[in-house]
Amino acid sequence: MLLLILACTLAALTMLPSLELNSEYINLLPPKEEHRMLRQEVLNVSGSTPGDLYCLIEGEQVFTADTLNAVQKVLDELSTLEEVKKPLSPFSFVTVQKKGTRLSTFPLSPVKEGSSWTDEDAKIFKQRLEADEIAKGLLSTEEGNALLFQVALKEKRTDQADVHQKIRDIVNILSNYAEVSLIGTPLFEDRVLFYLSHDLNRLLILCMAVIVLLFYLAFRSKRAVIIPFSLSLIALVWTLACMVLLGYALTVVNIIVPSMVLILGSSYAIHVLSEYYRSLSANATKEERNQQIVDSVTRISKTIFGACLTTIVGFLSLLICELEAFKELGIAVSLGIFFCALLSMLYIPAILSILPTPKQKDLRTFTHGPIARLVHTLSLRSVRSWPVAIILFAALLVSFIFTKQQVSIETDYLTYFPKNDQLIAQSIAFAQEIGGSDPHYITLTAPEQEKNYFLRPDVLQQVHAFEEELLRTNKDITHMLSFSRYVAFLHSVHQGTSQIPDTPGLLLTLSRLLVVVSKQMEHPMLSSLISEDGSRITITVRSFDSRYNSWESLESVQKLQQSIRDARHLLPSELIIDDWGVGVDALRMSKSIASDQNRSLLLSLVLVLFIVIIQFKSFKTGVFALVPTLTGIMGNYLFMYLLDIPFDVVTIIFASVTVGVGVDAAIHFLLRFRRRQAEHPALPYEVVVAQTLEDTGRPILLTSSALILGLLVLLFASFLPIRYFGLLLSFALLVTTFATLFILPSLMIALHKLSARSRRRP
Template identity: 40%
Template sequence: VFLPGIVVVLGTIWTLGLMSLLGFRLSVVSVMVPPLVLALGSSYSIHVLNQYYRSARVHTEDKMWIAASVAHINRTISLAALTTIIGFVSLVSGTLPQVREFGLATSFGIFFCGLLSLFLFPAVVPLLKPPTARERDRVLEGHLSRSLQTYSQWVVKGRYVILAFLILVALVFGLLLPRVHYQTDYTAYQKKSESAIDDYLYSTRTFGGFVFLYITLTAPEGESNYFLRPKVLQRIARFEEVLEQDQDISYLSSFSAYIRFMNQTMTGKRTIPERRAPILLLSRYFRSIAVSPGNRQFAEALVNQDFSRLTLTLRVYNSETNKPMDEKRMNALIERLTDRMQRLLDADTQPVLWGDSLAYLSISEILSRDQIKSVLVSLVLILAVTTVAFRSIKLGLFSLIPIFTGIMLTISIMTLVKIPFDVVTVMFTSVAIGVGIDDSIHLIIQYRHQQGNIAQALSMAGRPILLTSASLIAGLLVLLLSSFLPVVYFGLLISLVLVTTTLGALIILPAILSLSS
């Protein structure tokens, strides 16, 4: 019982040490590495233990049967570890550095656990008390093994019903796929009970947000004092008046706005003066504000020294929810601003819309692109590995069917319950491919060992498949305790996809193998 724990603890310690040597820092993504290594690494020891009890020889001093039992299972463990590593390594093809580090670190952890299961485990087991005949028989002919033999007959008889269910899952997935959405609002990453989020949302409601956009205008050919011309400033003022009507713009600051304010103070009219002389006077008053270093920086952010470049500052938020803008609403605002810039501003001033928040508008596109890329990489590599291992392209493709079924079911469910893809949950498909393929590999290897006898293959492989899946799911559910919602969703999605891929390996894959034979 303690040996699997020793294996995964050592593997996790080695992984954290290697992360430190490589300069990886714990982030909201890489913080999942230790629990994942602990959970995923235990499955290899369970496979070795299962074979150890199956091959147990009682009343003998010869320990060579232990080496034979490990040799019998080492191919399954090696393939399972390799495919899991491929699933995580495929994340290295992504754009975000935190995701790449997470994929690489977890891959090393899986490698260490697989290595320890094949070498440390067999070295320690001979020092322990050998299994009794009763313990061996419980594994060979226990209630679970007998139930699997009975159930295998139902799978073969109901293979057409199972195939129809698979087609139905694919149709539902196709209908729900367009409804998948990506979450880029970082305030939604925390639980609602977090006081910091409550304080931030309160401040957003009170001050109208903390997200800024900027519109910079440049004089034609860099002409000095261009933005002191009355007609130029009046046109900019009309543009600003239109922007002030937009409910999502809570604050607007510019040189033109200050000129109007100062003119109102002096004349009672909040307009741009018709003549150049008053504008020159007001501009000098404006420059007098910039005497202190702090005010100078503020003034120069609005207009440069020779009045050849002018910048408008906009503070924006979601006026309907009083929260920061999500990507969809920000894109709509950008479209409105771009349209108004083209209609109301002089094209010769080369208006440019910019701001740090615009960089986040491509996050969904990056996440979607990285997801597709990593999934394709993992699928191609895993198909190549399984095809070579089984010496059959057909069996290699069959091994992927439970994976596709599990991913389609999981994405359909997450769409229905409105769980979004984000920087963390977007990784679950690649991880699911690498982890979920293990059950298919184990069953197909037993299927070939039993020369196509599905009932016997399920009897031999079903027990370790169920035990390892239960162990993995139990280990991954610890992620639900996180206060960071993407980590909670990731643990939930991986657990759900493991349930569905396990059922796929024990129900759908045998039915497909039966149909093919």
């Protein structure tokens, strides 16, 4: 058996180098198909495009010859990189001027290619930039003290982080002249990758240290350290190998898989070793000892099987979630749990059979040590103070009803990073100056895709009124770019008033000029404003959270969508409106997360109840088994409410996980109680409960301590959701343990007394 386990482990080890880290947080929930198609058609980008980078240059010396020469040099170097498209910058932007009765195009930059900037050129450039209502706010701040250029990346590559570093090295030259910020979704993914790899190593080491320390303190024996530690490592290697075979990568969600497998693996080992130490005789012969090993494993097998099955059910309930990352997490951890349970039934007995019998002092420490004395005291307290536990349970139930709907949901990925991360600080500063780097798009489609629909003056005037209403009522909007606004700008240059022309001829002329400007710029930004057949236009909105003067939040996305609904009456009724973008996807993901949590929790509760009812052949016992788990979940809602901890992409699964993991101790207690009651039917009910608590209290405390301390290791993670997950699940298991040792016995005693009283009535 040991040779077979060794061979499987060596084979699994050869697969581990193929395990990848996936840093794509934003795409955890892919956009709707219709939005994906709009993105591809409007922006002319595919799903594999990594996204854009934005460079903000600000300071008093921005509009000087030295700084602008340095900017030009940087743009020239970026243009030579094969990995990027031609940057969009104020230097490449084309504006218009009136010559006689006609409009003509000319570049914002007065410097010809290959020439150097002078202070006079810089002055002219600034004047032109401030006069162009489209460029101002798009490629500079409204105050005119900064410049912005945009670098569009080509297809995503395996060495994408190296490409970003090349760009960063080139752009950093500008820090000698002004304050420079380089931000964008691709850079966030780089930071995610850094933190994932950093956390993976750190958390694994800390989990291993906790397991070793806890087992040594609990058993004071080398074998009690080496056996569970090696079991957890083997199960972890097998689990990671299965992830490779299934094509899974480690993401910001399932980065907790290795830690969970290590922690859960140790809990099963505690049950087996505790049963072994409890039943072992120090002077037994080898044959007697082997038989005692078999008997111990046989007795504890129902507990291991029940705990394994219910925990797997808790995680597999995530399969009904919409987010693929949740499904992968559920499958990966379920495999790890299965391997842990299997190894505890096969690997531990095989190892114990070749090791010498534990020393007498080790056995005495186990049965009469501090933990044993603590368990004895707790068992007496639990039985005598059962009314207090009932009152506490009732109070917790009331608080849960009050707080359940008060916990918020957070999907803003900026809040997940460490607050001292430089990229986060720069991104928030960027949002305050320019707005978010991920625009909100509003696409208007003509009825039945009528050609040239938006070249009708009456229609475009209504669209323009709609946009003006959005700007008037929504203070989160920092910039808006659209076909109607560009036409109004051209009209202001031509006629002196910013409005939509009343005649189709002038409107058609101005729209053709837009095509000319777009081609001269060699950038799809302006061409995305209206489709070639004039049947669709797209409004690009850049916004931030004006309440907190920070990055766009879910509240600001909802606020913008409400503004769109409120201003809808200004548009032709037959128009079709689609709003889309990263913010919309994040909002949809928050709703999906809430729905996933409710459905997976309900499913896990039903399945666990069904399993326990079958195992015990009793509906009442099945309900008893869920009492500690429900207590833990209710306690966590109160905990989250008091500490203002939100649900997020990781913590949302804590309830389903608690159902699977938290019910293990209750099953162990109820199995031993039923056996005790069958062996001693004449004993008073309270005495059987107290004896059961003494039998099971030690392994329950040890397994719970291992789980709680192991989960608290997640507090050292870089990402806030993972830290919250460790804190919440460890607190839930702490409450679950308390409920198993106090509330569950108290409810059993209370119901027994009520039943006995009803039987005595005539």
